[in-house]
Amino acid sequence: MAEHDSGVxxxxxxxxxxxxxxxxxxxxxxxxxxxGSAEALATHTARMRELEAEYLRRHPARVPAAGRTRAGARARATEE
Structure with a gap:
């Protein structure tokens, strides 16, 4: 992504x-x-994906919180 389009x-x-x-x-x-306009949303989406991909590239071994997994969601559903 070019620097002038969506930042560094x-x-x-x-x-x-x-x-x-x-x-x-x-x-x-x-x-x-x-x-936002269609163009603004497309630009926002592209930048968000770029930033998220870079974060995941830098932190491939990140450990998800137990409540943010399918098993954690199922456990919360049985508690309600």
Whole structure:
């Protein structure tokens, strides 16, 4: 992705900035979906995917929280 299109390429961001960018893009996702133009939504989606892919590339062994797995979701459903 060109730097002038959607910011600094994700692979060039340090970890702190990458996390800050991810937080910001997730915070603005709903508003972009509801009220953004088709072009704005496409740009937002591309940037979000780029940032998320870079995070996952850097952290391939991340451990999901138990409640964020299918087994955890099933366990919560039986508690209700």
């Amino acid at each position: 390429p994700a692979e060039r961001l340090d970890d702190r900035v990458l996390l800050r960018e991810l937080e910001a893009i997730h915070r603005t996702r709903h508003e972009t979906l509801l009220h």
